[in-house]
Every structure is written in structure tokens, then in C-alpha cells.
Amino acid sequence: MVRYKHRYIVVEIQIDGKPIHAPLKLKPYVLYEAVIEKVQQLHGDYGVALIKPGFMTKYCNEMTRIALMKTRHEPYRILASSLPFVNTLEGKSIALNTIYTGATMRQCFKFIQQHQRKHLNQAWSKLRTDDERKAFELAVMDLTMADPNNVSNT
Structure with a gap:
């Protein structure tokens, strides 16, 4: 039996014309399709x-605009070299910034947790009530995986 090594790439999605703290409605499959199209080009x-x-696109957080992509170890450089050129997503002008590349999902989620904690601390002062803060913290620190029905791995 062959063991495949994987690489996990954490990207930050920046949208032109939208504030940093505005949520982004993004399905993992849309990001998957945009990346495949750019690799094709x-x-x-x-x-x-x-x-x-x-x-596979494993994780997308709407509040912090962080996505986690998984690929095999050998061709991950092809994927990583294509990510900066993805500039449109559902008709919106975007920029994908690679912020971390890891060998395990555990290390990537540790990095994402630290990154999202920084994001939470920056936005904490802008929220007025404790209920808003608690809801925002739950949304930002949500590390649940993407819905497998919306993610393509073939």
C-alpha cells in the first residue's frame, strides 16, 4: 500500500472594495473551481x-476569509504558484495570499487558530455588547471542516 504525503496551504482571501471585517459568503467548491481554472490557464x-x-478545499471561514486547501506533496508547487494569479471569484475582484504551508492539518489549524485570535483581538473593540462579542467570537473561532457535499476531490 502506498502512503501519499500531502501539503496543506492556508490562504487569505482579500476582496477589493469590501471592508476587512465584512463577512464573505464563499462556498469551498467555488474556490476549488477558480483555482483549477487558473492552473489550467x-x-x-x-x-x-x-x-x-x-x-480539495477543506475549510473556509466567512468571517476571517481564511481557506485551507489540500493537495499532494509532489505537485503542491504548481498549486502554490497559481494561487496569486486567481483574481476573480463569483465576479468579484479578489487576491489570494498564501499565509502558511504545512505538512499536517493539525499544524495548519494551530496556525489558523493563532491567526484568527489576532483577528478577533483587532475587531473586539469595535463591538459594543457582550452578545455581539460572543457571537463574533464563535463565528471567528469556528474551525469546523467544510461540508463534504460541496467539496470536490476528483
Whole structure:
């Protein structure tokens, strides 16, 4: 039996014209399709054939605009080189910034937790009531995985 090594890439999605603290309605499959399309443009059929078997969007947080993508170890550089060129998502002008690349999901989630804690501390002062703060904290610190029905892995 063969063990496949994976790489997990954490990206931050920045949208032109929207405030940093405004939530982003994003389905993981939309991000998956946009990345595959850009890999097709940059690396052709060869690039798509390399990354598609192990590529998956695992996590998207609407509040902090963080996404976690999984790919196989060998072609992860093709994926990583294509991410900065993804500039539209559902007709919106965006920028994808790679903020962390890890070998395990556990390490990526540790990094995401630290990153989201910083985001929470920055936004904490803008909220007025304790109920708003508690709801915002639950939304920001939500580390549940993406819905498997909306994620494509083939």
C-alpha cells in the first residue's frame, strides 16, 4: 500500500472594495473551481492532471476569509504558484495570499487558530455588547471542516 504525503496551504482571501471585517459568503467548491481554472490557464492539462487527484478545499471561514486547501506533496508547487494569479471569484475582484504551508492539518489549524485570535483581538473593540462579542467570537473561532457535499476531490 502506498502512503501519499500531502501539503496543506492556508490562504487569505482579500476582496477589493469590501471592508476587512465584512463577512464573505464563499462556498469551498467555488474556490476549488477558480483555482483549477487558473492552473489550467497557467500550466495546461499537465498541471490540472497533477493536482486534481489530491486537491480539495477543506475549510473556509466567512468571517476571517481564511481557506485551507489540500493537495499532494509532489505537485503542491504548481498549486502554490497559481494561487496569486486567481483574481476573480463569483465576479468579484479578489487576491489570494498564501499565509502558511504545512505538512499536517493539525499544524495548519494551530496556525489558523493563532491567526484568527489576532483577528478577533483587532475587531473586539469595535463591538459594543457582550452578545455581539460572543457571537463574533464563535463565528471567528469556528474551525469546523467544510461540508463534504460541496467539496470536490476528483
